[in-house]
Amino acid sequence: MSAQTLINIKNVNRIYTDTKGNKVYALKNVSLEIRQGEFISFIGPSGCGKTTLLRLIAGLDQPQSGALYVQGERIEKTSHERGYIFQQPTLFPWKTVEENVAIGLKARGVYQEKKNEIAQYIKLIGLNGFEKSYPHEISGGMAQRVAIIRALINEPKILLLDEPLAALDAFKRMELQQMLTEVWSKTKTTMALVTHDVDEAISLSQRIAIMTARPGEISKVIDVNLGQERNRNDDDFITLRKEILKELHLVTVKPEPEYRI
Structure with a gap:
């Protein structure tokens, strides 16, 4: 894609402290460019920092290190130019x-x-x-x-969607997915969606960012080159679904411990 960068995420770290005083990395060294007018989805295991990243873009939270920018201006607070849709x-x-x-x-x-x-x-x-x-x-x-x-x-220049369809039944969910596609096509608002639904991500997005289990990092960004009309039963759709599920399995499974004798 040749569209210019709208959001620039540079080496972002977000660290929390648990009840025992241990540092917990919600996000670790996350860098990503989001292009003007695109629809991007974030998908990954529960607790991988997807919502944390969305909140940082919104200005609802701040990183310990690194920075986020919209059109070159650092995000330091909320703005009506960054709309946020909750679950x-x-x-x-x-x-x-x-x-x-x-x-x-x-x-x-x-x-x-x-x-x-x-x-x-x-x-x-x-x-x-x-x-x-x-x-x-x-x-x-x-x-x-x-x-x-x-x-x-x-x-808004950016619409941030934090699993807004998760609580709906399957039929209503697909109906609103179609509505979002139509709204995005008409408004060309840059949209960033957090979801656990692989099919939803493929149906709506131009790119899909896959995140690892904590500490949250972006493992892979996949382009969705399926055209505007997307059929979940098409071979290309199914192939892409398999690729994403395979990648999700890799980022979810923790490595086996090493033993030395």
Whole structure:
């Protein structure tokens, strides 16, 4: 790909201290460039630092060493230019769908000039007719759609997705995967997804970064050259799935201890 670099992650280390005072590396010497307008997924064993990396990009956390940059500017705090979607929709239960979507616009002081866009975004995700509904009156999948456009309406340069579809049933999950593909195609927003689902990563991404078990490092970055329409039963899709599963097995299995006699 020839698109310019948007996010530059350089030699990032994130270390926590456990209850016994031991240092635990969540991320170790992680370096990666994410290109403008691409959809990239992070996949790896539980606890490998995927969410930690996403939080660092968002500015919700800071590394002990190394640095992260967006268009050459160091990330030191959160910004509306980096939208974050959590695993749960986190909607305000006392606000309607359109009121939830408007929250970011009001916080930024741009509601009056952009309020007409709310209807356009609600239409984009297929929730026409639910503008006045409250979160308890819509399904989990619909609520997650609202959370996604609540971030998108702020026109972020980057949308960070922390397993936003994990709690949904298989049918709703595939439906929202298709919606994300369509939204990405229309907006060309740079998207970074954390997932445990190999098929989801292949279906949505242009590249997939595979991370090792703790200490979290990027083991391999795989290009997904399958075109825009992706069929999970195609030979190329299945071949790529096997390659990723093999790599995941390698990064998950711990090496056998060495014995000296």
